[in-house]
Amino acid sequence: MKIELNKISHTYDVEVLHELELVLTEYNAVALIGMSGSGKSTLIRLMAGLEKPTSGTLKINDWDVTNDAEYKKHIGFVFQSHNLFPHLSLKRNITLVLEKTRNIPLDEAEQIAEANLRLLKLEDQMDKLPKNVSGGQAQRASIARALSVNPDVIFLDEPTSSLDPILTDEVLIAIEELRELGKDFVLVTHVMSFVRKFANYVVFMQEGNIVEQGTPKILDAPKTEQLKDFMSKVH
Ligand code: ADP
Ligand code: MG
Helix, strand or coil: CCEEEEEEEEECCCEEEEEEEEEECCCCEEEEEECCCCCHHHHHHHHCCCCCCCEEEEEECCEECCCCHHHHHHEEEECCCCCCCCCCCHHHHHHHHHHHHHCCCHHHHHHHHHHHHHHCCCCCCCCCCHHHCCHHHHHHHHHHHHHHCCCCEEEEECCCCCCCHHHHHHHHHHHHHHHHHCCEEEEECCCHHHHHHHCCEEEEEECCEEEEEECHHHHCCCCCHHHHHHHHHHC
16 A cells, blocks of 8 residues: 655644654555554544545545545545444445445345455344444444445554453454455554554554654564553553
């Protein structure tokens, strides 16, 4: 995947991202790590085009994220908690999106939804409401929903942060299996063992800056005091 951040700054009431620069061309699984409040969610939302940066430009796979409305059709986003519609079955949560945002006829939408729910091992749960499945199953359904639009890039912002350790493992195993789909991934997570297994590039943020970056090897041999300190706290 290609990622180009050019002087990306973002301000809510105060500036939370400070002229970020990042150019990557050859990695398909990029992890954003850092303490709570360091700006990871803000950055991943900007990269996905969910928000516009206050200043600067960003390109993902040569798409101009800020100005090209087409871009959003090529990405999927998985949030911290599943945000499925509570009154709709897992399957209907997916077919509705395909019908409304992609104009896909219902019978075709159902085939796509079923295939993706099977991929996430939810074939027995498709007709249940979100409240009647486990948190891990609901989060897997939201991953299936993100995949159903056949995105080139999938963004995941702490997809397991609302889950207990067992459900976390179940969801992380499911995400790991998605590697075989040949898509690009940008992931925020606090699970460093998963970063080591899954990511081929790591970006460490602190206080709205990119402080250190490199292959997952940087986790075991941090160059900066900040990353050293962070690694001592996440264990
Ligand atoms: P992280 O995901 O690393 O925890 P965030 O990107 O959520 O960091 O937050 C970065 C900073 O921006 C924090 O100081 C946070 O309080 C602030 N922030 C995030 N979202 C908003 C918002 N919608 N309005 C105001 N401040 C926000
Ligand atoms: Mg966050």
